[in-house]
Amino acid sequence: MDQALSSKKIIALYLSPGLLLLLALVYIPIFQTGYFGLMEWNGISQMSFVGLENYALLIRDAAFWDSAWHSLLLAVFSALSLIGYLLISLVLAGKIKGANFLRKIYLIPMLLASVAIAQLWMKIYHPTNGILNTMLMAIGISDPPAWLAEPSLALFAIFIPIIWQYAGFYILIFYAALKNIPESLVESAKIDGASAWDIAWKIKVPLIMNVIKVTIVLAVVGSLKYFDLIYVMTNGGPNGASEVMASYMYGQAFSRFDFGYASAIGFFLLVICLMITWLIRKVTVTDEDIQY
């Protein structure tokens, strides 16, 4: 075994399947998308080269910027929701009764398929016999809104299940990070008379700052390219009121058969995600890495 691992050829051989898959399924398609973005192509006939025309169109496309705004809103909401997850994790990690059980409950949405979640929430939001409106009517609101049909509400109505969907994931990450903090640090803080609040914000949170930074990137980038629930629940409607960048791109490609333009959007989306990731890393950079 040692002999095998010391040979460069063998290492290369064993790495190559993964590398090939990664190249074939991720990097080559990315470059292809970039290439298609310079073409006018309906997916069937011959492509024709149009240079940066698709990108020029993109800059002027108000509907796209609406969807970009919705994606940005989702990113902000997801990032803010991290605060809530962090609070929950702090409580869970603070040795309360049934923490283990609660942690599993929070994780369940993670285990459901997106389409199942979408179906579930569509039932909840159903305008006449959904559980939400039935409850609202029971407490005396005679005409509760049709959540997914109101342009002003549809987007936010979908944000809730999206945030709910990922709660378990982030709580799991925070919980694991908090559990990694040595008990001795907390003990000595207690002896020094620190309150639970102080321990949480001045000791625990700074110690897991690196993890928090990663979750911010995950939440923001994940939101920017978010697609599934929106596609199933409203398909971007009514009339674009809940459209996000990824669903807009899908519509351009598979409903309008404008694969060139859709590829340009896809490539642009990749660039935005890379830039934002870099930006977040830059902004949240700390002078020193706190070690324990």
Added chain:
Amino acid sequence: MKKKALTFSAAALSAALIMGGCSSGEETSGTAGDSEKVVKFMHLWPTGSSKQHNMIAADIIAEYEENNPGVTVETEVLENEQYKNKIKVLSSSNDLPDVGVTWAAGYLQPFVEGELFAPLDDVLDDGLQDQFVAGTTEAYAIDDQTYGLPLELNIAPIYYNKAIFEEHGVEVPETYEEFKEVVETLEAAGVPPIALGNKDRWTGSLWYMYLADRFGGPEVLTKAINREESFEDPALEKAAEEIQWLVDANAFNKGFNGLSNEEGKSEFMNGNAAMYLMGTWELPNYTTNEDVPQEFRDSIGFFKFPEVEDGAGDIDSWVGGPGVGLFVSENSEVKDEAKEFVKFFVEKWGERSVTDAGVIPATVVDTGAVDLPEMYIDVLDELGNASNLTLFADVQMSANVAETHLNLIQSLYGNEVTPADFVKQHEEALAAE
């Protein structure tokens, strides 16, 4: 080490075998001799999901092969979505089957522009044209050449629940004014008058199309779409106003803009809403489908979209259109045989599809000679009397304009766009093509 390398290559080999096995699995039936001509036929009725369709197709193929010694039909069967994908891939590599299934108008366009489908006018001129219901082959025509022969035909009547109508003392409306009164009566009684799921948007487009037809006559929408006239026509704007009248009168079930067609339909199917405008593909649900309670099936009737006073349209003009049709590949090496086969298939299909699969064919059915539920007979008779058939607007339009149309329909129903802007934005989208 040697052993490991051996296992690795063995694994690679078996993987290759599996892949090879997959690609040739279940694809072909029938064998080709040396002198025989082979017509490759791709369709989308797998035994699993479309058993009856598949059986009819297989029977027709067997009969054709029997009648034409020396010609073999090789079939490849894929499920709907896979079929669409594979056709796209095959057409970009110029490798289409000799005969295949296509959809009308907008779907057809890129294939015709890429010169992948053969014109079939010579097949139709052979007397076959007369067998089709008027207006069906036209949906497959681009620049006066027909590129597909339709197999299915659907029109959209308004289904209504007789029990609800009776309970609230309303009659089937004969004029649009009466229809509005029916809506008002039902609404006042707390019954949602019309079931609609407008998340899918083409569902709302049906109502708009009928109003456009009844106000402006059968040509107005079609002419606006094919650019003979402007979309900013008073009748098209009037139809949009009427849609908003219906919305404001609570004619549709609550939250329709956020509900899919299936969800909207369930309002009708569970006896909640009184009316439902939909294609005749729903007929089995009101006649033969054993999963629907007998009592409900018996209580459903249909009526034609009522006429408006002083409108240019007449009551026998329908919104509807052909479903799938057959094409012949332009680059086929056995084009003559393929055309023969398509003709044979369409004729035989017309004889069997409605009785065996409940699918109304695009060819004329002799209602006296077949044994069918009464509702089918009524619909077929209406088809025979149809004065006009307007193809679904989103099928008539190119994919890009269709999306704009569908989004505008949703805005119109949501009162987010005024009727004047509604027609103006249509005009802009159509003019930009």
